[in-house]
Amino acid sequence: xxxxxxxxxxxxxxxxxxxxxxxxxxxxxxYVISGDYSxxxxxxxxxxxxxxxxxxxxxxxxxxxxITTVAVLGLLIFAVAAVPLFDAGNLVDIPPTxxxxxxxxxxxxxxxxxxxxxxxxxxxxxxxxxxxxxxxARDPERNVPRGIVAAMLVLLVTDALVLVLxxxxxxxxxxxxxxxPPVEALGGSTAGVVVxxxxxxxxxxxxxxxxxxxxxxxxxxxxxxxxPRVLSVTNGRKAPTLALIVPGAVGFLLSLTGQGDVLxxxxxxxxxxxxxxxxxxxxxxxxxxxxxxRPYRTPGGVVTTGFALVVAVLAVIATFLVDPVxxxxxxxxFALFMLYxxxxxxxxxxxxxxxxxxxxxxxxEAELT
Numbered sequence: 001x002x003x004x005x006x007x008x009x010x011x012x013x014x015x016x017x018x019x020x021x022x023x024x025x026x027x028x029x030x031y032v033i034s035g036d037y038s039x040x041x042x043x044x045x046x047x048x049x050x051x052x053x054x055x056x057x058x059x060x061x062x063x064x065x066x067i068t069t070v071a072v073l074g075l076l077i078f079a080v081a082a083v084p085l086f087d088a089g090n091l092v093d094i095p096p097t098x099x100x101x102x103x104x105x106x107x108x109x110x111x112x113x114x115x116x117x118x119x120x121x122x123x124x125x126x127x128x129x130x131x132x133x134x135x136x137a138r139d140p141e142r143n144v145p146r147g148i149v150a151a152m153l154v155l156l157v158t159d160a161l162v163l164v165l166x167x168x169x170x171x172x173x174x175x176x177x178x179x180x181p182p183v184e185a186l187g188g189s190t191a192g193v194v195v196x197x198x199x200x201x202x203x204x205x206x207x208x209x210x211x212x213x214x215x216x217x218x219x220x221x222x223x224x225x226x227x228p229r230v231l232s233v234t235n236g237r238k239a240p241t242l243a244l245i246v247p248g249a250v251g252f253l254l255s256l257t258g259q260g261d262v263l264x265x266x267x268x269x270x271x272x273x274x275x276x277x278x279x280x281x282x283x284x285x286x287x288x289x290x291x292x293x294r295p296y297r298t299p300g301g302v303v304t305t306g307f308a309l310v311v312a313v314l315a316v317i318a319t320f321l322v323d324p325v326x327x328x329x330x331x332x333x334f335a336l337f338m339l340y341x342x343x344x345x346x347x348x349x350x351x352x353x354x355x356x357x358x359x360x361x362x363x364x365e366a367e368l369t
Contacts, residue, residue, distance in 0.1 A: 067201050067204050067205045067208070068201075068205045070198060070201040071198065071199070071201040071202035071205050072154065072158060073198065074194070074195050074198030074199055074201065074202065075158045075161065075162060075182070075195075076161075077191060077194055077195055077198065078161075078162070078165070078166075078182045078185075078186065078191070078195045079161045079162075079165055080191075081186050081189065081191035081192070081195070082165040082166065082168075082169045082182075082185055082186060083165065085168075085169035085185070085186070085187075086164075086165055086168040086169055087168055087169070088168060090167060090168050090169065090170065090171040090172065091164070091167050091168050091172060092104040092105055092107075092172065093171045093172055093173050094107040094172045094173050094176070095107060097109065099111060099112065114314065114317075114318050114321065115318060115321055115322055116318075117314060117315045117318040118265060118268040118269070118272070118315060118318055118319045118322050118323075119268075121268050121271065121272065121315060122264075122268065123155065123159040123163075124152075124155060124159075125267065125268060125271055126206075126209070126210065126213065126271070127148065127151060127152065127155070128271075128274075128275075128278075129209070129210075129212075129213040129217075130144060130147055130148050130151065131144055131148075133212075133216065141295035141296065142295075144296075145296045162181070162182060165185070166181045166182055166185040167185075169185040169186070170184055170185040180196065180199070182195050182199065183195055183196045183199065211244065211248065214243075214247045214248075214251075215240055215243040215244040215247070216240075216243075218231055218232075218240070218243040218246070218247055219231070219232045219234075219240040219243040220232075222240075222243065223350065224349060224350055225345055225348045225349040225350040226341065226345050226349070227345070229350070230242060231243045231246060261323075262323065262325060262326045262329070263326075264326075265319060265322065265323040265326035265327070266326045266327075266329055266330045268315075268319055268326075269316065269319040269323075269326060269327045269330045269331075270330050270333075270334075272312055272315035272316045272319060273316055273330070273331075273334065275308070275312035275315070276309065276312045276313055276316060279305050279306075279308050279309035279312055280309065282298065282302070282305045283302050283305055283306065283309070286301065286302050286305075287302075
């Protein structure tokens with residue numbers, strides 16, 4: 001007996017209206033904030049300072065917002081303490097190589113800019129996860145764009161402060177190998193100790209925001225039939241339990257490999273590849289479905305998207321240059337999921353799911369014409 005579509009969706013429904021733009025902005029910052037504390041600095045070893053410079057729900061979201069606010073305050077404490085230590089000469093203390101275009105500003109030449117791109121992405125990696133909260137947001141047409149823009153503005157300020165002040169305080173050469181850039185830049189000072197402990201808030205914020213992101217992504221793909229449907233069943237509080245647990249268990253097992261740098265680069269490669277696919281999708285939809293309702297329109301249209309597409313393609317290639325093992329492993333995972341789609345899930349999609357409504361309408365229109 002065929003399952004009632006209304007019953008299917010009723011068992012796979014998230015809590016709606018739980019977040020406004022402020023909480024969504026907090027979610028966006030929490031996705032990225034730990035990247036200000038560590039990870040980006042390894043790009044100094046690839047491109048130097050010049051190369052790197054060129055390149056949510058209910059109670060849970062409120063908790064993440066508070067934790068993220070603490071992490072941002074920690075960065076502001078760092079900035080105040082780092083200003084007296086700043087020395088412009090430290091920004092360019094990596095000796096220039098013999099690469100094309102090499103200088104004190106670009107010690108590894110023009111190619112160094114390209115190689116630093118994956119690490120520059122770390123400053124904003126996962127910000128695109130904010131729209132995953134659209135179904136649980138109030139007035140998503142207005143609040144999701146406002147939340148993303150607000151998060152980007154906050155991150156632009158914190159990223160610039162950390163990049164310039166940390167490098168200027170400790171030096172590009174020393175910072176390129178640091179495991180805790182803001183703390184090591186401040187030395188053994190009291191402010192350094194405070195920032196070290198507050199930095200844990202950044203890690204906690206990113207930890208919980210990534211849990212939120214992967215669970216909602218898994219939920220959406222499962223509800224539409226791209227992944228096993230059992231993963232999208234929600235509990236009494238409208239939370240997708242298995243979508244939270246299963247990917248988390250996979251991530252935990254991967255963490256046991258001890259290959260943190262490889263996993264980081266896999267995340268960057270996966271994000272960059274997804275950016276390519278998103279930009280291509282946007283351009284295709286603007287050309288093939290110009291009359292489709294668009295509550296939010298990208299400033300600049302396909303020109304903006306085209307530029308972003310070029311940058312995303314360069315980032316994908318750059319990841320291969322920096323870590324071909326991580327890029328290859330991620331590409332292999334993508335290939336396996338595409339094979340699963342081709343052989344199974346494309347024959348079991350759920351037309352009644354919100355994720356498939358547009359595809360169903362497009363197919364119906366094509367059949368009529």
